[in-house]
Amino acid sequence: MAQKPSADIRLNQIGFYPKGDKMAVVLGENGSAFVLKNLSGKVVFKGNLGHVRTSQHSGKISRLADFSTFQKPGKYVLEIPSLGQSSGFEIKEQIHKEIAKAALRGFYYQRASTDLPGKFAGKWARPAGHPDDKVRVHASAASDQRPENFIISSPKGWYDAGDYNKYIVNSGITMGTLLSLYEDFPGYFETFHTNIPESNNSVPDLLDEVIWNLRWMFTMQDPADGGVYHKLTNPRFDGMIMPDACDKPRYVVQKSTTATLDFVAVMAQAGRVFKNFELELPALADSCAVAAVKAWEWAEKNPRIHYSQEEMNKKFDPDAVTGAYGDRNEGDERIWASAELYALTHKEDYLNNISFETEKQFLLPSWNQVKALGYYTILRFNESLKTEAKLVAGIKQQVMTYADELLKDLDKQPYQTVMGKSVKDYAWGSSAVAANQGILLIQAFRQTNDKKYIRAALGNLDYLLGRNATGYSFLTGFGSRQVMHPHHRPSIADGVSEPVPGLLSGGPNPGQQDKCTTYTSKFADESFTDDACSFASNEIAINWNAPMVYLSAAMEALMVNEVKK
Ligand code: 9MR
DSSP: OOSOOOTTEEEOSSEEOTTSOOEEEEESSOOSEEEEEETTSOEEEEEEOOOOEEOTTTOOEEEEEEOTTOOOOEEEEEEETTTEEOOOEEEOTTTTHHHHHHHHHHHHHTBSSSOBOHHHHGGGOBOOOOOOSSEEEOGGGOOSSSOTTOEEOOOOOBOOBSSOOEEHHHHHHHHHHHHHHHHHSGGGGGGOOOOOTTTTSSSOHHHHHHHHHHHHHHHTBOTTTOOBBSEEEOSSOOOSOOGGGOOOOOEEOOBOHHHHHHHHHHHHHHHHHHGGGTTTSTTHHHHHHHHHHHHHHHHHHSTTOOOOHHHHHHHSSSOOOSOOOOOSOOHHHHHHHHHHHHHHHOOGGGGTTOOOOTTSOOOOOBTTBOHHHHHHHHHHTHHHHTOOHHHHHHHHHHHHHHHHHHHTTGGGSTTSOSTTSSGGGOSTTHHHHHHHHHHHHHHHHHHHOOHHHHHHHHHHHHHHTTOSTTOOBOBTTOSSSBOOOOBOHHHHHSOOSSOOSSOBBOOOOTTOTTOOSOOOOOSGGGOOOOOTTOTTTSBBBHHHHHHHHHHHHHHHHHIIIIITO
C-alpha cells in the first residue's frame, strides 16, 4: 500500500458492497490486465480491462476494470503493472454508512443561531452566529402591520451554502428531499444516529435536523396574510469570516409565489411526517398543516408574484445582491404544493385546475424545478390515496421513461455512469445532478423492483466519491483525493486545516462564472478547481447535500434489504 496512488485509476475511494458492482476506470491505454492485491501484497483477483471508450467531453480514452465478481470483504488496491496502484479501498457491508452520517451531520454544521460545542462538532466547534432575533422588514416587504424596518424574530435554520443567508426557495427542495428520504425508508432511520444535541430524544436524528430548519421556516410566514418572505439576508454577502464575527443588519424581503408554494409543500409534508410523533412533538404536525393551508390561500390570491432582485432593487433600498433564487415560472412549485396538500388531507380539490404536465418532459429536481417532488409523493402514496388512475399512470410513465433513457448506452460512457451522459449534467451544482439522478433511479426501482436501477444509482454514488473525470471525492472529509478548499466561509475562516466535513462540493461546471484562475481544464467533466475562490465549482450548498444524504442513506437501506436477495 506504500506506493503513491496513480491519478489515472479512478474509483470510489471509500469502497464497495460485497454483493454490489465494483469498478475502476483506467485512463489512457495502459496495459490490458489488472489485479487486486490485499494488504500483504498477495494477488487475490485477476481481470482484464474492458473495451476502449472515448469521452464525449474531453476525447480522452479510458477502460473499465470490473471486479464485481470478487466479493470477499477486506482492504485492497487495484494494480496495473505498467501504471501503478489505485488508492486503497475496502469491500464491506455498510460501506457508505459513514458517508450518509457525515452528509447528514453536514447540516448540523450549517446551523445558524447556535453554538456548535466540541462534543458534537469536534475540532470544528464554533460560537453561535447570526442570532436573527432582530431581523428588519425590508421596504419591499412592508405591510400595514409590519412597516419598513419593523423587527421580527427569525432565528435558527441552516445557512444556505458557503454564504450565511437563508433562502426559502432553496430550503424548500432541501427539506422536501430529506423528508422524502424519511418517508421512503422510515425503518432505516430508527437506529441512524449522528451525534447531534438531539440524538438522545426519541425522534430520529434525520427529523431532528429537519426540525431545526422547520422552526425557522415558520417564522418566514407573515401571520397577517399567510404569504412567505422570499429570503432572510444581508444586503451584501458577509466577508470570509466566522459566523460570530458577522454583524451586518439582516432583512426579510418581499413575499413571492415560488417561496410561498415551496413553503406549502414542505409544511404539508412535515404535517404528514410529524403526525406520527404527536407524543414527542405535541401540536407540531397541526401547526405545519395550518401554516400550509394558510400559505396556499395566499398563493391562490397571489398566483404570479415573482421575485426579481433587479426590479426590487430599482424600487427599494437597501439593494440586496445576495443569492436571488429568482424564478419566472411557478407552475412546478404549484404542482409540488398541491400534491403535498392532497397527500396530507386526501382532498382532491387541491388537484383541481392543476396541470401535472405529464405530457411534457420529466425534469430532475433542482431549486427552480420541483415538480418531480410532487410526482414522487403521488407515487409514494398511490395505494392509500386512490388517485385517479390516469394521473398516476402518466406520472409513472414520466419517471420510468426518464430512468430508462438514463440507462441507455451506459457501456459507452467513459466512466460507466449515468452522470455525464449529457453535457447539460455539468451545470452549477453538478454533484446534485448526479445525486438527483440517483434518487430518480431509486424511485424507478421502487416502481419495478428491477435492480438495474439501483445498480445505476450506485454508479452515481461511485461518481461522487471518485469515479469521475476530476479524480476527486466530492464529499469533504472522505476519500484519498479530498476536496480541501471549498468555497465555505467557516472552512476558510476557522483556522482548522481540514474543511468542515460532510459537505458536498458543487462539482464540475464549465460556466466557470467565478473566473478563478486555477482551473486546469475547460472540458465540461473536468471543469473543477479545488480552490476557495471557486463558488461556481467548489461551493457547498444544502440543496446539494440533501440528495447526497438521500442517495448514500438509501443505498445503505436498500443494500440491507434488497440487493442481497
Ligand atoms: O445553485 C444556484 C445556481 O443554480 C445558480 O446558477 C447560481 C447563480 O444564481 O446560484 C446558485 O445558488 C447560490 C445562491 O444564489 C447563494 N448561495 C450559494 C448558492 C450556491 O452557489
